[in-house]
Amino acid sequence: xxxxxxxxxxxxxxxxxxxxxxxxxxxxxxxxxxxxxxxxxxxxxxxxxxxxxxxxxxxxxxxxxxxxxxxxxxxxxxxxxxxxxxxxxxxxxxxxxxxxxxxxxxxxxxxxxxxxxxxxxxxxxxxxxxxxxxxxxxxxxxxxxxxxxxxxxxxxxxxxxxxxxxxxxxxxxxxxxxxxxxxxxxxxxxxxxxxxxxxxxxxxxxxxxxxxx
Amino acid sequence: xxxxxxxxxxxxxxxxxxxxxxxxxxxxxxxxxxxxxxxxxxxxxxxxxxxxxxxxxxxxxxxxxxxxxxxxxxxxxxxxxxxxxxxxxxxxxxxxxxxxxxxxxxxxxxxxxxxxxxxxxxxxxxxxxxxxxxxxxxxxxxxxxxxxxxxxxxxxxxxxxxxxxxxxxxxxxxxxxxxxxxxxxxxxxxxxxxxxxxxxxxxxxxxxxxxxx
DNA sequence: AGTAACACGTACATCCCTGTACGAGTTAGA
DNA sequence: TCTAACTCGTACAGGGATGTACGTGTTACT
Numbered sequence: 001x002x003x004x005x006x007x008x009x010x011x012x013x014x015x016x017x018x019x020x021x022x023x024x025x026x027x028x029x030x031x032x033x034x035x036x037x038x039x040x041x042x043x044x045x046x047x048x049x050x051x052x053x054x055x056x057x058x059x060x061x062x063x064x065x066x067x068x069x070x071x072x073x074x075x076x077x078x079x080x081x082x083x084x085x086x087x088x089x090x091x092x093x094x095x096x097x098x099x100x101x102x103x104x105x106x107x108x109x110x111x112x113x114x115x116x117x118x119x120x121x122x123x124x125x126x127x128x129x130x131x132x133x134x135x136x137x138x139x140x141x142x143x144x145x146x147x148x149x150x151x152x153x154x155x156x157x158x159x160x161x162x163x164x165x166x167x168x169x170x171x172x173x174x175x176x177x178x179x180x181x182x183x184x185x186x187x188x189x190x191x192x193x194x195x196x197x198x199x200x201x202x203x204x205x206x207x208x209x210x211x212x213x
Numbered sequence: 214x215x216x217x218x219x220x221x222x223x224x225x226x227x228x229x230x231x232x233x234x235x236x237x238x239x240x241x242x243x244x245x246x247x248x249x250x251x252x253x254x255x256x257x258x259x260x261x262x263x264x265x266x267x268x269x270x271x272x273x274x275x276x277x278x279x280x281x282x283x284x285x286x287x288x289x290x291x292x293x294x295x296x297x298x299x300x301x302x303x304x305x306x307x308x309x310x311x312x313x314x315x316x317x318x319x320x321x322x323x324x325x326x327x328x329x330x331x332x333x334x335x336x337x338x339x340x341x342x343x344x345x346x347x348x349x350x351x352x353x354x355x356x357x358x359x360x361x362x363x364x365x366x367x368x369x370x371x372x373x374x375x376x377x378x379x380x381x382x383x384x385x386x387x388x389x390x391x392x393x394x395x396x397x398x399x400x401x402x403x404x405x406x407x408x409x410x411x412x413x414x415x416x417x418x419x420x421x422x423x424x425x426x
Numbered sequence: 427a428g429t430a431a432c433a434c435g436t437a438c439a440t441c442c443c444t445g446t447a448c449g450a451g452t453t454a455g456a
Numbered sequence: 457t458c459t460a461a462c463t464c465g466t467a468c469a470g471g472g473a474t475g476t477a478c479g480t481g482t483t484a485c486t
Contacts, residue, residue, distance in 0.1 A: 011431060011484050034247075036473060047434040058474070145401075151385065152394055155376055163372040172364065181365055188358075188401045224454055224461055249443060260464040271444070433482070441474080452463070 018054050020044045025065035030103045031169070033110035037061065062114040063123075066107045070123055073100040077130055086138030087187060093134070094161075094186055095179045101127075102165030105158050128154060135190065144190045153190060160185055231267050233257045238278035243316045244382070246323035250274065275327040276336075279320045283336055286313040290343060299351030300400060306347070307374075307399055308392045314340075315378030318371050341367060348403065357403045366403060373398055 024044035028035040037058055041048040055061040076097040082089045104127070111120050131154050138144030145153075164182050167173040173181065237257035241248040250271055254261040268274040289310040295302045317340070324333050344367050351357030358366075377395050380386040386394065 013484065014432060017433080037475095038473080049435070050433050052475070053432075053434095056475085148394060148397060152380070152398075155380060156373055156398055159372040159376040160369055163368055167365070167368060181361060184361060184406070185365075185369055185402055188404065188406055189398055191401065191406075193397070193401055193404075226454065227462060230463085250445095251443080262465070263463055265445070266462075266464095269445085427486100429484105429486090431482105431484075434480090436478090438477080439475090442472090444471085445469090447468080448466090450463105450465090452461105454459105454461075456458090456460105 017046055017050060021046060021051055021054065022064050022068045025061055026069050026103065026107065029062065029065055029110040030106035033113065059114040062111050063119070066111045066123060069100065069104045069107050070127060073097060073104050073127055076100050077127065082134055085143065086134060086141050087143050090134060090186060090190070091183045094182050098161055098164060098178060098182050102161040105162045106165065131157065138190065143192065145192045147193065156189060157186055230259055230263060234259060234264055234267065235277050235281050238274055239282050239316065239320065242275065242278055242323040243319035246326065272327040275324050276332070279324045279336060282313065282317045282320050283340060286310060286317050286340060289313050290340065295347060298356065299347060299354050300356050303347060303399060304396045307395050311374050311377060311391060311395050315374040318375045319378065344370065351403065356405065358405045360406065369402060370399055
């Protein structure tokens, strides 16, 4: 893994090549999880053999791309102020990082095919926990719903981000609009639902006492 | 396309084989869009050559599987009473057909790789319009939001259904729970948002504490 | 300036999947 | 029962992707 670990000594141009390859892999794989190594090399502007000189297998390349995307995501997330009202914090977080998170989600599809199962969950653990904690805090503040499992809520957010990125790439949603759509949708999903009765279901959750009627 | 069109004359066992192949293709492809023809034949309990005897190309097989899933979805959808309150109608619709719609969405990924682009949209047009009409009716009734484009809402529903099916398959959500989760989430997304906070405005009601600490 | 690291191409072996060809055994239906 | 339809295996050609091998330029760092 020539990416982050301190290789004993590498020349500057090698460093540059690796950076371009990883960047190309991120964009290519997030667009098409089955993008070939050759495609990625071409997109990076290097020969396929140069790529194989730095990444011995496709799996190594995919892992490097995913790790780099996650690192970028972590960086973006950690620069967001998560204090104060959880709803506003979530809005700030989504506005500034929806594209990165969506990219990570898309990349993880490629990773699922090339990496052992455990390795993927391992890489996803930290960022996922971050979002979970924010949601949990919102629940403690009473501004987020508690009638649905947190894992489900996190997952729905992931899927929405992925959908938003795809709609954006397909040209059906302007880039400037994505943030608003995602935030409005996420806000609705996480908001405490009105005590409105659910008519179809006699057996309703009844597990959530948020604000007494 | 030996599926639905009235073939002039086919023997009963051929009919049975085709049915098993299409069924196997539906489950296999919705789980893995890249499932090979051989995998599908094995899952159907027939030889690969038998399969090729009925479907000349992989594309034909994928299209038949998708068409069959869409047909089943249409059937399920058309048996749902869509009259009355749009929210309750949507709940009924989701409860009785979330798995089918999720399967169709998953299958369309396989179709995207094997079918010409136009063919896919053509197959998706009718069911998508159905959901769009229901949402539009809810908007007319004043029970669904109008601040987000309908196409976005439909898309988000698709992604949530797909996510729910995947969570279910991964064993993280019980089958009996999926309906409730999907309905609760969809309801929140489509509900008219409270005039509470406008995401674009920095001037949010300063003391917006919902329930005291 | 010299040396080791790097870029890069061509060629090759391998694997997997698709689709075709031939042929023999088996079953449905008149 | 007799025939056409169906099943199903093996074998083969083609394409695409992954890795490997070898060789020649080119560039960075000392």
